[in-house]
Amino acid sequence: MRFHNFDLNLLVALDVLLKECSVTRAAEALSLSPSAISNSLSRLREYFDDDLLVQIGRKMELTPRAEGLREAVRDLLLRFDSTIAAPPAFEPHASDRVFRIFSSDYAQLVLGPALMTLAAQQKARVRFEFAQQVAQPHRDLERGEADLLIIPTGFMSPDHPREVLYKEDFVCMVWRDAELARGELTFERYVSAEHVVMQPNNGRVDAFEGWFLKRYGVTRRVEVLTYSFITLLALLVGTNRVATVHERVARRLVGVWPLEIRPTPIKIDAMEQAMQWHKFRTNDPGLSWLRSLVAEAASRIDEY
Template sequence: MRFNRLDLNLLVALDALLTDCSITKAADRLNLSPSATSNALARLREYFDDDLLVQVGRRMEPTPRALGLHEAVRDVLVRVDSAIAIPPAFEPAKSDRVFRIFVSDYTQMVFVPHLMALAHAERCSARFEFLPQVSHPQRSLERGEADLLIIPRGFVSPDHPEEKLYLDDFTCVVWRHGALARGEFNLERYVAARHVVMRPPGSFGDSFEASFVKRHGIERQVAVTSYGFASLAPLVVGTDFVATVHKRLALKLLPSLPIALRAPPLPLPAMEQGLQWHKYRTQDPGLAWLRQLLHRAAAAMDAAMDTVPH
């Protein structure tokens, strides 16, 4: 099919080439030979009258024109996929679909098991692929690389629908046999302590709780940084460090680690965990089913939390 003399199949090739900046990798993504992919690039260069990809040292770099085209091409392909490629109905027990969800290791530990249990109960045959959150996960949503994001609502994109999934509080974790486990855990001791903190991978920003600590004018003395939430509590064991972590995660780790939980000596608000999807996929039957299942999983998690000693 052609539009304004452009073979529309070439848009798929252009998206792959600009995503990978490599003819070989794009060929693998497209299930084409490198020579066929190279030919597609030549035709694209002729149509757009631009090199699109140029060799810089050992790798290929997109030209300014290519950078301007990439988001527009991805937008077109996501629209086509959501309007044409998605089946009109979704039957979980008969589906071979792959759901790609961006989550933190915290979410995967405390929430995803409830989701998996419900999916299993419905005999769901679809596959779930949980992907690590890095900086700017919204870009993966825009490009159609993720079906859903599960992230704090303060970090969601304003350009796509989102809704609250669940709430979680924060708690401070210390070594059970350390000095911080004895006596009053007040703001003075919190500020004087050395901290174990999570720093989001590939980002220079702060995690949710870190941003609120800074708003109170507190500059924590950081002893250790980690790329994941689940490692924070184990890293305080044997030390007088403190970690400020999600309460659900801390309670899950409490039986297996020599740790103690202390209320934060500053008013940290509860975190609202959000659920976001691409605006073009609101009517996707599979995602509509999955969103409902996610909310049921959140309710199941809350019910289980009520039975855990705090």
Template sequence: MRFNKLDLNLLVALDALLTEEGISRAAEKIHLSQSAMSNALARLREYFDDELLVQVGRKMELTSRAEGLKDAVRDILVRVDATVAAQPQFVPSQSNRLFRLLVSDYTMMTLMPHVLELAYRQAPGVRFDLRPQVSNPQRVLERGEADLLIIPKDFCSTEHPSEMLFEESFCCVLWNQSNLVGDDMTAERYMAAGHVVVHPGDGIALADWFMQRLGMLRRVEASTFSFLSPAHLVVGTHRIATMHTRLARQAARSLPITTRVMPVTMPKMQQCVQWHKHRTSDQGIAWARSLLKEAVLAMDSASDAAA
């Protein structure tokens, strides 16, 4: 099929080339032979009157025209997938659909076990691909590389719909033999202590973001990429970690740590789910969103029972 003399079948090949920035990787991605992909690139170069991909040293790079096409082509394919290729009905018990979710290790440890348990009961054939959080997660959503993002409201894109799942507070975590355990945790003692903080990937943790907004500078003595690991890293030290309360309570069941109320005022985190605006009518996405809400109730019920 052609539109303005462009073979629309070439859009899939173009998207793969722009994403993978290489002929062999692009061919592998959409299950074409390398020669077929090379032929597709030649036709695309002729249509756009641009090289699109050029050899620079041992790798290929996008031309400026190709960079300009990258997001536009992906948006077209996402729209087609959402409005034309999507199944009109979604029956959980009969589906084997794969849902791709971007989650932090905090969400992985607290919410996702309940999500998978509930999903297994309702839709045993449904599969989940849980992917790590990245900076600018909305770009992953817009490129159709994730179905749902589970992220704090402060990091949600204003271009796509979202809804809040639950609120989360923060607490102090200490080794239960720390010399800070016996006395009241004041703001002065908190700020004077050494801290274990989280720097997830190339982003910023919400706790750090809150601290910056409050104009508070902690003495960082250790940093880690994982939200769970500070509970392990304070053991045997007199350091403090600031952690999500649900995650800290979960860690306290198996580690020699204790928790304290935060001595400084920190806003609660509002954990949300976000999806692409073109996929609001997708029944599978709607089911997954309702599943997440049901899992929140199960998570907190289990937490109350363990308390």
């Protein structure tokens, strides 16, 4: 099919080429031969009068024209997928659809048990794929690489719909035999102590540090960094360090290691955990089912 002399069958090939920046990987993703993808690339170059992909050293990189096309092509295909290609109804017990959810290990620990239980009760045959959070999660929504984000509202895009799921408070945790476990954990002891902190794997500094400095005029002594909210607690064992963590994580894992919970000696606003999806996919029946399931799971997280 052609539109303004453009073969619409080339759109999918173009989208994958712009994502993979490789003829070989694009061929694998589309289950086609490299020669077929090379032929598509030649036709695309002819139509746009641009190389699109150029060899630089051992890898191929996008030309400025290709960079300008990448988001537009992904957006066009996502619109098509969410309107014309979307099935009119969704039956979870008869579907083998894969739902890709971007969330932290914290969200999976707290929300996961209720979510999996509800899906099992509905005899859902769908599959869930959880992926790590990234620096700009809305980009994954817009590229169609994530069906749903489950993250704090502060990290969400204003361009897509959201729904707040629940609020989360914070507590401190220490090794039960540590000096910090004796007596009250005061502000002075908290500030002078060594801290174990979770830092996202994208290398971004924990936003809590900037907030803490701005409010109290001091910085914490961060001695240990980890990419996981769960292993954060294990790294306290045998030390005189403290960690500031989500209360539900602390309650669930306090008995796993010899740790104790202490109130935070500072005022920390509760975190709002929410889900966000692409605005073009609001009426996707499968995604509507998933959102309903997540919302119900959020209302029951304290049962597990």
